[in-house]
Amino acid sequence: MKCVFTAIFAIVAGISLQSASAQxxxxxxxxxxxxxxxARGALSCGVTQGLPGFSxxxxxxxxTGLDVDICRxxxxxVFNDPDKVKFVPLSAKDRxxxxxxxxxxxxxxxxxxxxxxxTSLGANFTGVTYYDGxxxxxRKSLKVNSALELNxxxxxxxxxxxxxxxxxxxxxxxxxxYEVIAFSTADETIKAYESGRCDVFTSDISQxxxxxxxxxxxxxxxxxxxxxxxxxxxxxxxxxxxxxxxLVKWTLFAMINAEELGITRKNVDEMAKSGNPELKRIFGTDxxxxxxxxxxxxxxxxxxxxxxxxxxxxDRNVGAGSPLGxxxxxxxxxxxxxxxxxxxxx
Amino acid sequence: xxTGSRKPPLQFSLRLRRALGGRAGWGGLVLQVLFVAILxxxxxxxVANAKGNLEAQNTAFGLGFMSxxxxxxxxQTLIPYSQxxxxxxxFLVGLVNTLAVAAVxxxxxxxxxxxxxxxxxxxxxxxxxxxxxxxxxxRNLPLLFQILFWYxxxxxxxxxxxxxxxxxxxxxxxxxxxxxxKPIGQExxxxxxxxxxVAIIGCMxxxxxxxxxxxxxGRALVVWPYALGLLIALPAASIVVFGIxxxxxxPVLEGFNFSGxxxxxxxxxxxxxxxxxYTAAFIAEVVRAGIxxxxxxxxxxxxxxGLSRGSTLRLIVVPQAMxxxxxxxxxxxxxxxxxxxxxxxxxxxxxxxxxxxxTLSQTGQAIEILAITMGVYLLISLVTSGIMSIYSRRxxxxxxx
Numbered sequence: 001m002k003c004v005f006t007a008i009f010a011i012v013a014g015i016s017l018q019s020a021s022a023q024x025x026x027x028x029x030x031x032x033x034x035x036x037x038x039a040r041g042a043l044s045c046g047v048t049q050g051l052p053g054f055s056x057x058x059x060x061x062x063x064t065g066l067d068v069d070i071c072r073x074x075x076x077x078v079f080n081d082p083d084k085v086k087f088v089p090l091s092a093k094d095r096x097x098x099x100x101x102x103x104x105x106x107x108x109x110x111x112x113x114x115x116x117x118x119t120s121l122g123a124n125f126t127g128v129t130y131y132d133g134x135x136x137x138x139r140k141s142l143k144v145n146s147a148l149e150l151n152x153x154x155x156x157x158x159x160x161x162x163x164x165x166x167x168x169x170x171x172x173x174x175x176x177x178y179e180v181i182a183f184s185t186a187d188e189t190i191k192a193y194e195s196g197r198c199d200v201f202t203s204d205i206s207q208x209x210x211x212x213x214x215x216x217x218x219x220x221x222x223x224x225x226x227x228x229x230x231x232x233x234x235x236x237x238x239x240x241x242x243x244x245x246x247l248v249k250w251t252l253f254a255m256i257n258a259e260e261l262g263i264t265r266k267n268v269d270e271m272a273k274s275g276n277p278e279l280k281r282i283f284g285t286d287x288x289x290x291x292x293x294x295x296x297x298x299x300x301x302x303x304x305x306x307x308x309x310x311x312x313x314x315d316r317n318v319g320a321g322s323p324l325g326x327x328x329x330x331x332x333x334x335x336x337x338x339x340x341x342x343x344x345x346x
Numbered sequence: 347x348x349t350g351s352r353k354p355p356l357q358f359s360l361r362l363r364r365a366l367g368g369r370a371g372w373g374g375l376v377l378q379v380l381f382v383a384i385l386x387x388x389x390x391x392x393v394a395n396a397k398g399n400l401e402a403q404n405t406a407f408g409l410g411f412m413s414x415x416x417x418x419x420x421x422q423t424l425i426p427y428s429q430x431x432x433x434x435x436x437f438l439v440g441l442v443n444t445l446a447v448a449a450v451x452x453x454x455x456x457x458x459x460x461x462x463x464x465x466x467x468x469x470x471x472x473x474x475x476x477x478x479x480x481x482x483x484x485r486n487l488p489l490l491f492q493i494l495f496w497y498x499x500x501x502x503x504x505x506x507x508x509x510x511x512x513x514x515x516x517x518x519x520x521x522x523x524x525x526x527x528k529p530i531g532q533e534x535x536x537x538x539x540x541x542x543x544v545a546i547i548g549c550m551x552x553x554x555x556x557x558x559x560x561x562x563x564g565r566a567l568v569v570w571p572y573a574l575g576l577l578i579a580l581p582a583a584s585i586v587v588f589g590i591x592x593x594x595x596x597p598v599l600e601g602f603n604f605s606g607x608x609x610x611x612x613x614x615x616x617x618x619x620x621x622x623x624y625t626a627a628f629i630a631e632v633v634r635a636g637i638x639x640x641x642x643x644x645x646x647x648x649x650x651x652g653l654s655r656g657s658t659l660r661l662i663v664v665p666q667a668m669x670x671x672x673x674x675x676x677x678x679x680x681x682x683x684x685x686x687x688x689x690x691x692x693x694x695x696x697x698x699x700x701x702x703x704x705t706l707s708q709t710g711q712a713i714e715i716l717a718i719t720m721g722v723y724l725l726i727s728l729v730t731s732g733i734m735s736i737y738s739r740r741x742x743x744x745x746x747x
Contacts, residue, residue, distance in 0.1 A: 093707045100399075100712070121710040122400070142602075152601035154522060159690075159699065160707030164418040168429040179522075179603060180419045181613065181693040184703060188691060195501045196521045197612065199602045 033105055033237070033244035034078065034294055042084045045071035046104040049089040049185060052210040053318040053326070054110050054130075063087045066317040067108040069307040070129060070235055073251045074106060076306035077299045091185050093160035096121050099238060106248055107236040110204065112162045125234040126249040130318075131330040131339060133227035134166050135205040137212060140222050142199060147226035151176040156198035158182070158189045163203055166229040190214055204231045209324050247293050254300045256342035257282065258309035260333055265308040268301050282345050289345055300345075310340065396713065411709045412437070418704060420695045422611050433705050440697035441722060447617055447696060448683040448726075454622035455682060456675075459629025464659065466634055477630070485627040490688050492624055497616035497692040504612070507603055516596045518604060521612065525597035528608040534584065538591035541584035548580075549573040613694035617686065625682045629675060636671035637663055665744070672738040679734065680727045687723075697722060 037043050047055035047067055055065040063085075072082035088104050099107045100122055110132070111117070113125045136147050136155075144150065147170070157163050159182035171178045181198060183189040190211045193201040203211065205223060212218045235252065237245050258264075261279065263271050272283045280286035284297030291297065307313050311333075315321040319328060332338025366375045400407055416436045419429050424442045427435055465477035484492070501521050505511065510520035518525040552569040560566040585591065597607030640663050648658030687698035702719045706712055 093703055096707065096710055097712050100710075116708075117710070150602075152603045152605060154603060156693075159693075159704045164704065165708070168417055168419050172429065177605070178419070179421055181421050182418075182695070182699070182704065183693045184690045184699070188693070191498070192501075192693065195498060196506055197501055 033241045034247065037078055037105055041079075042086045043071060043075045043078060043106065044086045044088060044104045045074075046088050046090045046095055046098050046107040046109050047071070048109050049091060049187070051110065051186065051207060052213055053206065053322060053324045054210065055087070055108070064317065066130060066313055067110060067233075067235075069313040069317065070108045070252060071106060073255060073303045073307050074248060076302040077247065077251055077293075077295050080296075080302050082306035091160070092158055093184055096123065099123050099236060102238070105237070105244070110207070110233040111236055112204075112231045113234040114162060121236075122239045123236045124239060124245055125236055126245060127252045127342075128232040128234050128340075129252060130206065130233040132204040132206050132231040132233055134163055134202060134229040134231055135208055135227055136224040137193070137201040137203075137208045137221055138199065138224060140220055144224070147224045147228065148174060148176075150178065150200060152178065153199040154179045154181065154197065156181050156183065156189050156193045156201045158186050158203065159184055161203070162229070162231065167202055170228045186211065187214075204233075206318065206324075206326060209326055210318075213323060243294050247295065250293060250345075251303060252310075253342035254282070254303055254345065255307070255310040255313065256333070256340055257345055258300065258304055259311040260335070260342070263300075263304055263309055264312060265304060268304045272301055278346075287346075400713075407711075407714070409714060411711050411714075414709070416705070416708075418708075420700055421693070422614060422695055433701075433709070436705055437697070437701050437718070440695060440700040443694070443700075444683070444686055444696040444698075445726070447614060447621065447686050447689070447694070450618045451621035451625065451682050451686065452679050454618065455625035455629055455678070458622060458626035459678075460633055462626060462630035463633035463637065466630065467637060481627045481630050484623055485631075489620065489624050489685055490691060493617060493620040493688055493692055496620045497613065500616050500619075501612055507599055510599070516594070516607075518597055518599075520604075522603055522609070523612045523615070524610040525604040525607050526610070527594035527596045528606070529592040530595055531592050532590055534588035535591040537584045537588040538581060541580040542577075545576045545580040548576045552576075611694075613689070613692050616692060617689045617694050621682050621685060624685075625678050628678050628681075632674045632678065633667070633671055635674075636667035636669075639670045640666045665741070668741045669738070672734060672741060676731050676734040676738075679730050683726055683730065684723060 045068075047063065047065075050056045051065070053065055055063060055067040058064050068087070071085045071087070075085045076082045078084075088098060090098050090104075090107075090109060095107055095109050095111065096117075098104050107123070108129070110130065111125075112132075113128065117123075118125055136150070138144050150171075155167060155178050157167055157180060164180070164182060167178075167180065181192060183192060186203075186207070189203075190201060192198060194215055201208070201211070205227065208223050212221055212223075215221060235248055237248050261271075261282070263279075263282070271279055272285070274280070277286065281289065282300045284290050284299070288297065290299040293299065296302075308316070311328075314328065314331060318324045318326045328338060330338050331340050334341040363371050363375070366378070370377070397407075412434045413432050415430055416433050417429055420427060420436070420439055422443055423439050424446060425439060427439045462477045462480055465473045466481065468474050468477070504519065504521040507518075507520045507522050510518040510522075510525075512518045516527045552573050556567040556569045595606045597604040597609070637659075644662050644666065645658055648662045649655075653661065686696055689696045690699040690703055693699070697719065702715055706715045709715070
């Protein structure tokens with residue numbers, strides 16, 4: 001009897017394995033990311049586990065933020081529906097594995113663009129969504145006015161970030177001693193800082209402002225003036241699909257170009273009727289730029305209707321119109337004193 | 347006649363059939379071969395798939411990254427380390443930290459576990475209820491929760507370094523941990539160490555003399571005054587002859603933190619407390635089961651001989667119970683070591699945190715790093731259970747089973 005059962009089991013297992021391998025062979029045909037996203041009916045987008053202003057669920061459970069808007073803009077281009085996104089919250093440590101393994105199509109999770117990440121992770125950065133720098137958050141009661149006074153301090157940092165290495169470089173080059181305590185999530189890090197385990201919390205400055213809102217008395221804490229590193233936050237896609245790489249890259253460029261040309265959520269329909277040759281190219285009434293990207297002609301107006309131009313998204317999520325109130329600074333357009341610049345659509 | 351003409355079975359083929367196919371015979375053998383073939387095929391598919399994907403992503407595969415500079419600091423390093431060292435060094439630092447917390451955890455878990463078990467079996471109503479309550483409370487709460495509880499509770503209670511609690515101006519307790527004076531070896535330190543070693547050996551000799559006299563004459567020699575004298579006189583003599591063995595470097599509050607001296611970081615303390623109290627609850631049950639497995643006649647026999655309850659337990663019951671206790675106790679030791687990887691939640695820099703965490707995300711070499719980490723935990727576990735099985739063989743022999 002036992003033997004019969006085993007035989008049946010073996011046969012069933014063999015059949016199911018065979019069918020699995022048949023399926024595999026079918027899917028082994030090169031399928032582009034765009035096709036996969038369309039077939040799935042939703043974009044899978046890697047975001048933070050909750051960083052106000054960049055990617056965090058609001059009180060109704062909707063994800064909002066600057067990084068989230070990039071995902072929604074891509075979904076708008078592909079599906080003409082900014083809500084067809086599946087957000088995958090990831091810790092700093094797990095984010096690259098999720099991208100490598102194909103769990104997500106895009107990583108839009110305030111990730112700093114560095115050479116080693118660009119070359120060794122099997123992924124590419126598509127473009128800078130936010131120019132940031134690393135700073136320090138400290139209790140005002142400690143009466144420290146400069147990061148150079150931090151000798152012998154205990155510093156809380158999130159592990160798996162560029163912050164950890166910048167911190168080591170900064171203290172070493174200024175010949176200061178310090179103690180580092182590294183946590184795996186941003187929440188654990190800020191909790192340890194709040195409980196007094198560390199004197200300072202270090203992270204990208206935008207994060208410091210965002211995390212400060214989570215503290216009991218945000219006004220008791222100040223960000224020190226020093227910016228100790230360059231942290232250009234960029235979106236990432238997997239190696240090996242240049243069409244998808246171009247699509248993600250130009251989604252951001254379209255948002256920046258739209259701001260430069262004054263296209264906003266409100267006036268997008270009027271602007272689309274304009275006879276201006278540059279606007280005609282953007283809105284697809286002249287040329288076939290959308291088709292070159294593998295999507296429809298009206299891709300830019302889909303983006304603007306969904307999330308607005310770059311400046312609108314910035315203001316709504318992290319800028320003057322948000323609780324964070326971060327100044328545009330470096331993230332102003334190139335012709336307004338910043339360094340935000342996109343290649344032309346032509 | 348009929349039995350005589352029957353051919354004897356082919357011994358060789360029968361044995362082979364039994365060995366390969368078990369009771370099911372050749373049919374079983376076919377199934378086994380089939381099963382192994384399927385397993386091999388699945389394994390091959392996994393490797394080939396991973397290889398293909400890595401190639402498609404242009405990810406470099408190999409251990410070359412291990413010699414690159416790490417570039418980050420670690421809060422507790424028991425071996426010398428600086429940010430300019432390689433990832434190999436980071437790996438070793440993490441490994442030593444894991445072993446340190448596991449060793450401390452195993453020691454205290456065993457001590458607490460035995461005490462709670464004996465308490466639970468105690469005829470004293472109050473003690474046995476307290477021990478029972480401890481076991482039920484601690485083993486029914488998730489370990490991660492307990493680690494966070496100890497970490498956050500311990501931290502919130504402690505003052506900041508400027509208001510630290512100090513004992514004798516040398517020991518400071520604050521939310522940066524416990525700062526204690528660090529001994530620094532001087533000229534006389536070698537002689538001092540030798541003196542202590544000689545004193546300890548002397549004590550062991552005295553003890554065996556006393557035992558021998560107990561067995562021979564039925565009366566134990568009183569040796570403790572001599573042992574105490576040995577332990578005090580020899581080191582004292584070495585100080586007089588060779589000079590002070592070491593001086594103490596006391597911690598001093600400097601800026602934000604204590605400098606000098608040695609320091610026990612709160613992450614280590616919280617993790618060690620959580621791991622040892624949690625595992626102790628399970629060990630207590632293991633020990634209790636072991637003691638109850640010894641027939642109660644043994645206890646009564648001890649009492650009849652006029653031994654006290656403690657002596658009966660120590661000399662008669664526990665040695666017999668050890669046979670039952672050791673295998674599940676080994677399991678608990680292995681669990682404790684593996685559970686130490688939960689430290690990543692409170693920032694204690696053990697292997698999983700600094701190597702499978704920070705190093706992984708800095709280098710992106712997920713497959714290699716996870717394989718190494720898995721191998722290391724496997725090795726630690728195998729070594730632990732190896733040691734325990736040697737010990738349990740010795741126990742089994744001494745009990746005469």
